[in-house]
Amino acid sequence: MTVKVAVHGYGTIGKRVADAVTRQSDMKLVGVAKTRPSHEARSALAKGYKLFLAGAGQRDAFDRAGIPLAGTAAEMIREADVVIDCAPDKVGRENARLYQEAKVAAIFQGGEKADIAEVSFSALANFEAARGKRTVRVVSCNTTGIARAAAVLEPAFGVAHWEATIVRRGADPAESHKGPINGILPTFKLPSHHGPDVKSIFPSLPITTIAMVVPTTLMHVHVNHVKLTRAPASASEVLERFRKTPRFHLFREWEGVEGTPQVMEFARDRGGPGRSDMMENALWENGLRLDGPDLYFFQAIHQESIVVPENIDAIRATMNLAPDAATSIAQTDRSLGIPAPE
Amino acid sequence: MTVKVAVHGYGTIGKRVADAVTRQSDMKLVGVAKTRPSHEARSALAKGYKLFLAGAGQRDAFDRAGIPLAGTAAEMIREADVVIDCAPDKVGRENARLYQEAKVAAIFQGGEKADIAEVSFSALANFEAARGKRTVRVVSCNTTGIARAAAVLEPAFGVAHWEATIVRRGADPAESHKGPINGILPTFKLPSHHGPDVKSIFPSLPITTIAMVVPTTLMHVHVNHVKLTRAPASASEVLERFRKTPRFHLFREWEGVEGTPQVMEFARDRGGPGRSDMMENALWENGLRLDGPDLYFFQAIHQESIVVPENIDAIRATMNLAPDAATSIAQTDRSLGIPAPE
Amino acid sequence: MTVKVAVHGYGTIGKRVADAVTRQSDMKLVGVAKTRPSHEARSALAKGYKLFLAGAGQRDAFDRAGIPLAGTAAEMIREADVVIDCAPDKVGRENARLYQEAKVAAIFQGGEKADIAEVSFSALANFEAARGKRTVRVVSCNTTGIARAAAVLEPAFGVAHWEATIVRRGADPAESHKGPINGILPTFKLPSHHGPDVKSIFPSLPITTIAMVVPTTLMHVHVNHVKLTRAPASASEVLERFRKTPRFHLFREWEGVEGTPQVMEFARDRGGPGRSDMMENALWENGLRLDGPDLYFFQAIHQESIVVPENIDAIRATMNLAPDAATSIAQTDRSLGIPAPE
């Protein structure tokens, strides 16, 4: 069975999800919808994607640019079995009605509130909860990063308390109008919204998060302190758990990976399809410490790409394309060049 | 009585301490020692400071630049009652012998290890411990920031546990060769050295710190989670404590101080002597939250200047120039344009 | 005679001009008008300035913040002899009617087009042209920087052709929402508007400018290539001209001023009233080269403050407070801590 997938919104996430869909043997890309012509529209055409006009867009602008349109987003949606909504934050809610009317399944992104969908989703944590659902929400990049780690730590060791400081990138690399250029901006919502968002997946996880924004475009970094209920024997035991789980990458001390610049350099070096993305949680062996039941660790999260494999798995869960999470994850990762656990 | 003060090393801290000394009625600046001519040497001369040749420096370079020298650092030291050592990290230890030989009191900076001096110092916390000592170490900017906050919280509410994430600026504004330009660098020493350094002043404070470096030059930001042993009645009670303590500045929500850029803008706007510095811990009323015994708060620390008033107080403690901490602090702050608590 | 000055708009320029006005013996600050309460409003009150409600502002917001208002901007304007309009770009044009109705002289900033006023102004270039005028426009920071340099080079050596590349800062230090964080943005208007803007003061200067934006907050940098009609004997002759002109600061090679970070560090070190501003054009002796009639030089321009002394001189020209440019400039510079030429 081949599921027909439409991508509604063609920004940072949308364009990556579209590319990822084309790499799945059980999916077919119907097309992508966009509001404006741009270099991204030109690249989409070069890749052979059908381009549809998104709601707020103007056909004229595409005509003037010489970018052919295959129709409207509404038409695209009618051809699809499932729509991946990658519209800007809050616009997904407006779009939801379209999907309902067209009777297609819909997958939303974490910029929408949890109540937009029947279930909030992170593949390692709750793949089965999304099975057969008509609306699913893939949680945001930071929440995905924490949910993945929780999916490792909670079953293995239990979590008595989790505190995370989330140091966020100020803008994506191509968002050249956003700052700050020089300065640190605390997020005065205390605690930040990330903790409650994690609970949309792990309802009883005792987690508190605090956030700030810094002048970088590459990745977020999380500082985690997790008090475990069953203390591991050693840090190595914890590292081993992470190492054996898909979508984690562990750097060793001798590799000289001093921070997010080298993590992304690693991602560029290894090649593979796509945009030199880092779809795994990046951890450092020397950036994890166990002190009795207290676990401290850094992880870096590539805000642009980490949710891409999650969207693919969400499609499989929704559309009943895989027997279980592990099978879907392995298939997704293979297709996207994410190495299997060592 | 007027104490004769020499400043050995004329970088970020040294030049500020020298200026501050000239503003004290009970102190006299003997001169400053520098290794190289530079625009800072020119400014020092313009301010009428005597310039001495620091150890590693070359007289030739000063001659070629037309910068007159009043002698060597050794000669400067002999004229002083107390030397403020503002040499680069680790060089203070080499200099210590000079001070011993010259039988002058010496105040070191936090770039040196605690054992360089009889006592590590932060004025609000342990002024009396430095009274009459011959060697004192003013702790570093981040440690000073935490020690000040501990001096407020520990006596008032007790501290059961303190966790701080320290998000450090990558370089001072004029350090144009240091990075990172784009990226976040975790400090892989886990926990970071700041916790033990705070204990050089509060030996039994149960504190853990984790650090990272980000691409900004303005200030550090601390994310604090303090579990108090005696829960305050409300966040207001905690804010009131900070507000009534010297060297704390609290911003209100309506002031629109979104982060370190606006904190430093505030410091520029208020004018006063000097370099538009922010010598207080900067807190936000809307950046502090109390949840039972759990206190969360952000504070921003101006790495260039926060230790300057501490050095002045350290001189007073060492030289027996003030009857108590409060008197010294009030005198220092008045002279430096730091407003008294509201 | 003491001229009553009102400052309409209290942002980067307005707050500096207000402070500068209070330092003039021949001027009196009526007050400042602001749309919103903020830390800047609090600082203004602390300085004893009367605060008025600017047009788009809401009285409620000030009331809630506990910031007392002395009236509306219209009321402030009626008390003034001259208004300095420091409203955001384009808003000055809306305000112009208010000034006309109130029959006060008005000084606009360079964010407005040249036709807003009878004359565009730069003190070294055309002080007399503004004498007695009812509307004057102080040109923008970049244009001021070039106009000052032209006021030196044109009379002394003649200008056959001038090309400037203007490398602009992306945002002011406290504009934390503006980017870019990482990247260079060419200004696709070719040539840029700066050349024509310089011609609002030097109508026949053959100048072409090209601009771009880079991720810094400190200063703009200009790369100038000026073909002179009468070749100077040597680079020293040109340097001497700059050195003898007010509002130029020349750094020497041994001072180690590698770029804008050290220029601003110099400004912080020298102290003086205000915000550690650099109101002079900053040039480097080793950043100027003469090759026959071809003069190449870098200059750094502090976007926040360079027009401040120009506004003060514009008041004097408009209000007939000084016999000539040199007298006004010397008086302004003395009051603001800008050193007289060596």
Add this chain to the structure above:
Amino acid sequence: MTVKVAVHGYGTIGKRVADAVTRQSDMKLVGVAKTRPSHEARSALAKGYKLFLAGAGQRDAFDRAGIPLAGTAAEMIREADVVIDCAPDKVGRENARLYQEAKVAAIFQGGEKADIAEVSFSALANFEAARGKRTVRVVSCNTTGIARAAAVLEPAFGVAHWEATIVRRGADPAESHKGPINGILPTFKLPSHHGPDVKSIFPSLPITTIAMVVPTTLMHVHVNHVKLTRAPASASEVLERFRKTPRFHLFREWEGVEGTPQVMEFARDRGGPGRSDMMENALWENGLRLDGPDLYFFQAIHQESIVVPENIDAIRATMNLAPDAATSIAQTDRSLGIPAPE
């Protein structure tokens, strides 16, 4: 015929050249030499490259990291027909003797002075000059960018005078220790070395260059003003020349490519082998203006990758692998995913 290529030095350029060599049907990668184990060594092994110990390296460090070595650089060189020297600046000169002794051809990078090789090279400009030579120097990224543009403009229109302002990135993305974080650093060598370097390829090109460094990691930007000897009929004629030449990419206004962030985003989006590199000169149709004989244009240069295809062509020239420049360039570009001219 298959030429055996060794890559000596495995940094920014070396690792890209190694990957590029493996994509050539007429070349075979002998291996790469590196001084230290690192994540790049791990990636090299993952790609199946033989790793050799470069001169200053320590075998121990590799052993401890568990990274197997195939031998020393000297051994690698003996197996090769041609060595690509990608050692840090100036180290190439030390290595030159090794190549001479081993009687292998050697290709050096632009960090070395021109006299290190018989010919300085840029494929569009002087492919034939390198034919059969034993030592060739591929000019640096900025020089390559200008040389390519000169190879278009000089033959078509003649160049009476060329002025370029070179706005350089402060560090490569993974060089996290380099600054500046906030500030602009003029290059006080006036004119900069780039002009003379271009003349190592175009000896009589009348070019002057001025440079500065800004806080970005993505790309350099050149501002060019070229006075042509034979004025083109229109800007379109010039654009057409660029468009028809390999290794130029022209963006259209509607594409919304505001600067280097979007140029690199485009490179990421189009995919292809490798690191989301942009090996072409990036120009903007709306960033080029013709005014009589005066041509103004911006171009962005990706410092990490622009010389990679040049190195491949240099191998072909040296080893007599291609009948002419056009054939080599087309073959190189096809292999590296650089689109042929439209």
